[in-house]
Amino acid sequence: MNFKFNSWKRALPLFLVFLFPPEKSFSQKEVEHPKSSELKGNIVDFNLNKSLEYATVSIFSLPDSLLIKGTITNRKGDFLIQNLKEGKYFYKVEYLGYQNYKSKDLTLQENEKLVLNKSIALKVDTELISQVEVTGNRDFERIELDRSVYNVSNSLASNAGNITDVLTTIPKLNVDTEGNLKYRGSSNVKVLIDGKMSRLLGVSASDILNSLPANDVDRVEIISNPSAKFDASGSAGIVNIIMKKNRSKGFKGNTSIKLGTKNKKTGRTSLSLRTGKFNFSGSYSYTDDWFGRDYSSSLLIDDLNLVKSKAEIDYGKRVHLGQFGMDLLIDDNNTLSFNLSKQDIKQNWNGEYNYLRSDIPSSVMPEESFRDGSRDLDYNSMNYNMAYIHKFKRKGQQISIDAAYTDNSATNKGLYRDFGNILSSSMSESSDKFDAGRKEGLIQVDYQQALGQNGSLESGFMYRSNEIEFKVPIQTEENFDYKELIHSAYTQISGKKGNLGYQFGLRAEYSDVKTNKTYNEDYLDVFPSFHLSYKLSENKQLQLSYAKMVVRPNSGNLNPFQNVLDSLNQRLGSQDIRQYYTHKPELTYIYRSKKVTYTTNLYFQVRNDCIKLLRSLDSNDNTVLTSKNIDKTHYAGLDLNMAFKLNKWWSVNSYLTGNYQKFYSTKELDFKNRSDFGYFGGVTSTMRIPKLFTVQTKMTYYSEMPIAQGNSDETFHVDLTLAKRIMKKKAVVSLKVYDLFNSMKIATSTSDDRFKHRMRYQFENRIAYFTFTYYFGKKYSVLKTKKRKYVQEHKTKDI
Known part of the structure; x- marks a missing residue:
């Protein structure tokens, strides 16, 4: 791989953090006392x-x-x-x-x-709730047996917004302006709340996280190798958001207004009342955002024909989200909870497309054409939740039952107008429309029992169903039905003996996935996992873990009908794909000193029959993205993480990852086996300037990275947050700027035996948000x- 000088210049601050740690010297050993x-x-x-x-x-x-x-x-x-x-x-x-x-x-x-x-x-x-911040002294990051835990509850910069703002402060996560997550370069990340899927069932994780206040978050857990307790689907790992468990009685609430550049606005209010026997909570949020999503592409076919396209798109999204919850504390050992949420979304896409076709050998003037496209989506959903927890008399023994059901529907309409050229009066018009409905249900039972002083035994089962219908008016042969049923059971044991910590688990999942087309698969899988930790000394620890995971084709991969905004750059589903499995061994070394914690992770992933989006040409020489199985991929990486406190008011958390990827093709695919190196990293700096404000800066850098058919260009951006308490600490104001220097450019290059394609994206990245959050309420004793x-x-x- 050819690294440009500019790449090294941008990544230099990452290397300096690791080369020059903020301690005097590790060679200056202090006299040790017992x-x-x-x-x-x-x-x-x-x-x-x-x-x-x-x-x-x-x-x-x-x-x-x-x-x-x-x-x-x-x-x-x-x-x-x-x-x-x-x-x-x-x-x-x-x-x-x-x-x-x-x-x-x-x-x-x-x-x-x-x-x-x-x-x-x-x-x-x-007293009145005027102290928004937790004033504890927990470290920002700590490493546990099977996860990295980030204590964000006392972060003023993250508490001033929503949960998405919290996630942007975690160095290992890359969060774009719309709340989509990437971990270790992969977007195949599963998000959980309090270790459960139920609150995110049938809805977009980014919509939920953008609507919940950051102040409700206690900590965030990054689980690279999930244990058998967790659903085995996914490949990149799990982001588990743990909410605060406020046991004090009383009334409290908060309200916030968030205003962004280019007509972006969000309002949110949440209330809760705890009486001891009954606890009530409710919230409502409204979001109205507009984003620019411009892009351009060039396509060279057989070294003879050149096609260039340019798109200027405005994307609007308006979201209403309401929630009501109730907890019934039956007695000290039994708790019953109910939760109801409703979401309404309206989306609008408006795009202008310009196409230039050139015949290189003839040197004739390019043929130009235009398209106007618009698409409207109306979406609404209802989500119902019930949870029951029973604690037995024996300490450490409990059973929990979670049940969730969601019912949502969407109507999608598209209208497209094509013009021969800018002076032509001829115009053709086309449209498409489909209705979609989803019904999804989940029942999960978890049992836990303590074993001795340091051990536990956990087991449980889960049933999950997901039914989706796409209906196209009149053309009934294009209707698409998708049905997924998952039955799973697990058991795991964990404990500690001397300096050795351990966790062993086994999960079994039976999958039944079918469509009304040709896809029909059912199979039984077994997913082992283990985590070992050994304390070498007071400040040195070694961990070894392994997990197996699965990625099943979803409705988007399989759906053969999709409306098309851009006629030259389409994306279609395919019935000719199958699930794939990921094997993930990982070795971790942890070193702690008084001010600095170093963590090194060496990991390797083997993904057999990996599903990738591959580009090809259709019969009209338009490019089409389709999901296909390639033979396998090998992914090896080395993480270097360092967290330190320069003083009482300044802390830094950083990471740097080098990786190697190799993609193996199949005889049916056009691209050849290929491999390459890449690296990425980030630095988060938090400064609490006394009597002024808290300033948090995050820098993220990705080098040129390999993909199955080519590579993606380097990317670099800096996010900045300023936050301050006002009104006798009852309120927080913040200013957050994503992509401060407007440097986030995305581009990919792909090719096969017939074509060379390059796509450049220019999303609206530099966005500034002003947020005002006010906290109110009163706590009291009733017993x-x-x-x-x-x-x-x-x-x-x-x-």
């Missing part, structure tokens, strides 16, 4: 004596009050801070909606295992204090 002491305790709600999960516990040294370590509580409310030196300390406990707790001074002896003899009971903060139970262990102190 770190064998630990502090253990439990955090509960003062009124209900219920365990508080995700409470932040921070320990400080005396007399300098320096932060030494921090952790969060588990689902039982327990915390453990290990590897402490002998000395004097105090600790703080913080949890959103509760009053902070500061301990008395304590002294730890060498090798002392201190267990607090009383659970620390936090009282609900009854009397219950007698709290205390735990007594080997050596205890009342601190």
Whole structure:
């Protein structure tokens, strides 16, 4: 691969981050003192004596009050801070909606295992909700056995917008202006909310994420190798968004207005009321966006004919999304939840197309033609959710049931006018129309049981159905029906023994996918997974994982009928494709020091019968994109990640990936086997300037990357966010600019034995958004204090 000087110049800041870390030197070793002491305790709600999960516990040294370590509580409310030196300390406990707790001074002896003899009971903060930010000291990123966890709850820059704004702060994710995600260069990313598919059933993930406020997000999990607990579909991995679990009672809400350049606007309001027995929530959002989607292409056929096209497109989207939810806390061990959401979308495409056809040998003036095209889409959906959780008397044992059903419909109309040339009075007109309907249902049951002190056993099953109908008026032979049924069951065991952590799982899925055309497939698959973690030392850890995943042909891959805006650049479905499987081994090395965390990932993927979009020529020499199976692809990569804090107000998180891809063709396809190298990376910088504002900058760079039939050009862009609290910290204002330097250009080159094709996209990338978010409400206590139970262990102190 030929790297241009410009490529290296743009990527230089990425390499500097890794070459010059912000510590004095790793060669200047400090005198080590024994770190064998630990502090253990439990955090509960003062009124209900219920365990508080995700409470932040921070320990400080005396007399300098320096932060030494921090952790969060588990689902039982327990915390453990290990590897402490002998000395004097105090600790703080913080949890959103509760009053902070500061301990008395304590002294730890060498090798002392201190267990607090009383659970620390936090009282609900009854003041107005004026503190929007979680003031805990959790690291932005931490590595767990099977995932990377990003704690975004205290990020002011991300809390000022929607969930999509949160995802843009995570270095490993690439998020475009419309909320579409890429991870490790792939867009085949599955999005979950609280580990479930139910809230995103039958709707666009980007629409949901753009409508939910960022302040509701506690953390984001990136799972490159999903365990057997998760649905096996996909290939790039999972982005799991964990919402905040606010257990305090009271009324709260927020409202926001988001205004963007070129007539973009969004309004959103969400409310919740928690009474202890019944909890209610509701939200409504409206979005009205317009984007430019211009592009141009050149096509050389048999080295004789040259066809150039240019498109200028305006794309409009108006979305109404309403949601209502209710939780019924039957008792301490049983919770029943209901959720209803409705979405209405109107889309408009308006395009002007210009075509030039040239016969190179004849040198005759190019033949020019024009097309006006428009397409309107009306879409509405209803989504119904029910969830039930039962906690058994035995700690760590529970069962959860999730059920969801969605019913949506869409009407799509297109109108096209073709002109011979700019002076011609002749014009032909054509149109198309189809109605689409989808009914999708899901039932998921998960069971969990603790095994000893550090282990757990999990099992469950899931049933999912998806039925889609495309109906074309009069021409009934073009109607298209798609039906997918998935039955799955899994079991997995996890635990820890000494320095070794482990998780082993097995998932079985039976798939039945058919259409009213020629596609009809049913098959049984088994998906093993394992994750191993070994602690080499206090600050070094090694992980090894493996997962198998599947990508099934969806309705878009299979649908043979699609309306056509651009007659020269079409995209059609095919019935002649099949599912493919991805095998994903990965090795991870983690190094932590006081200020810096390095993570290195070495991974390899084998995708057999991989589905790719391939370009070909139809009988009229127009290019057509069609999904086809190629023989296989090999994908190898090396990730280098580094997170560090320069000081109390400035932190940086960065990554750099080098990869190698090889595409294997088949005898039926025109392109040859090919391979190439590429690299991409990003840097996210967050500066909290005291008494002024928070500024967050993210730079993302992709080198020239190989694709099955050619390559895509390098891309580079910078996003900038400024945020500040106002109105006595009850509100946040922010300014976010996507693609600050308007440098994001997308282009691809493809070829086969007959043609050479190049497509250049010029989307509207540099977009500025101003957001105002106001938080309001009041928290209160409604139940009397219950007698709290205390735990007594080997050596205890009342601190």
